[in-house]
Amino acid sequence: MDFSSLNLAPAILKAVEGLGFKEPTPIQAQAIPVALTGKDIIGSAQTGTGKTAAFALPILQHLEKPGRLRALILEPTRELADQVAEALGRFSQHTGLRIGLIYGGVGYGNQREQIQRGIDILVATPGRLLDFMDQGEIHLAHLTHLVLDEVDRMLDMGFLPDVKKIVGFCPSKRQTLFFSATVPPEIERLTSWVLRDPLIIEIGLRRSAAETVTHALYPVAADQKHELLLALLEKTHYESVIVFCRTKMGADRVAASLSHLPHPVGVMHSDRSQGERNEALAGFRSGKYPVLVATDIAARGLDIAGVTHVINYDVPQHPEDYVHRIGRTGRAAQEGDALTLFVAEELPHVEAIERLIQQKLPRKKLDNFPYKFTALFEEGHTVAHTRTRGVRTAKGYSFGARRR
Secondary structure: OOHHHHOOOHHHHHHHHHOOOOOOOHHHHHHHHHHHOOOOEEEEOOOOOOHHHHHHHHHHHHHOOOOOOOEEEEOOOHHHHHHHHHHHHHHOOOOOOOEEEEOOOOOOHHHHHHHHHOOOEEEEOHHHHHHHHHOOOOOOOOOOEEEEEOHHHHHHOOOHHHHHHHHHOOOOOOEEEEEEOOOOHHHHHHHHHHOOOOEEEEOOOOOOOOOOEEEEEEEOOHHHHHHHHHHHHHHOOOOOEEEEOOOHHHHHHHHHHOOOOOOOEEEEOOOOOHHHHHHHHHHHHHOOOOEEEEOHHHOOOOOOOOOOEEEEOOOOOOHHHHHHHHOOOOOOOOOEEEEEEEOHHHHHHHHHHHHHHOOOOOEOOOOOOOOEOOHHHOOOOOHHHHHHHOEEEOOEEEOOOOEO
């Protein structure tokens, strides 16, 4: 199958072919024909599989020409909104349709000017959209298309009340498209009142790890975790690496500690200004920052090519987030490496990840690193062993450290 077989309008097909797209990805091949019929869709596919084109191309075809605001695409983060708006601009370059982009963290002036000039398709984050709606500057009365993108991430970030409020202002007669990497029960409950008889399109295992990624777990005593990260970065041949931290403060602390590296390090989390986040992401993509230290804000949806390594400095507390994080590498059939540092109290999260992806992740030790003893080095050590042999603390179980 190629794009010419999907019955796309000449202007849209011209843009797609001009961008060098040859064959649709599986989610595109299945979703585009259905969306062109006007039917509601729940599309589930891993990050990096082309979900944006799967909903963007049918919407562009339905709208045909400029008019009024008729399509709304909700995104959980500013970076995703910016990325989707940019893609829509490329896809719509021969149609005359106007793409709007609004998100928080920046001033209202330029966004207000966009709205006043006129928008056919609006890409927005929920909070800033509600701001403009409350001010009476955006109305959804003529909406014909609603897209909720990266829905699982939107729910994780606490946007469900805002999303419900926005949906309440949308006409009941519309096409609604849900796209998400996973479809947990919360989303299934949401779909019951947002969508009408949707077709479910699932591409691949919703919670599987990429087969092109090599996994490795590095047990370490808690007070040596940072030291081990530095040693791994020094001894690993990488072209670009994302270091994931659980908290914003932790990301800042790790990034500051890497200042001795022979190249600059980018930092990305939600407390950074939008200008700082844009600069970090652009710098990582261009190679200015071979290392990007980030929270899970960088784990989903962002189009970042060529990431050779992912290092989990903190084990994610939700096992699905492990799949999203390591999905930053091993993309487009390229090989990648996922390295995870973990201490005793993180062992339950490690075991939850292994149950989710249905494979045992190999434990490794870095050669010539001066490890302190931790019971995690004992073969077959599990949470059950931790509970019977560990020392109970307020945060869980830990082990007394002694030199090997």
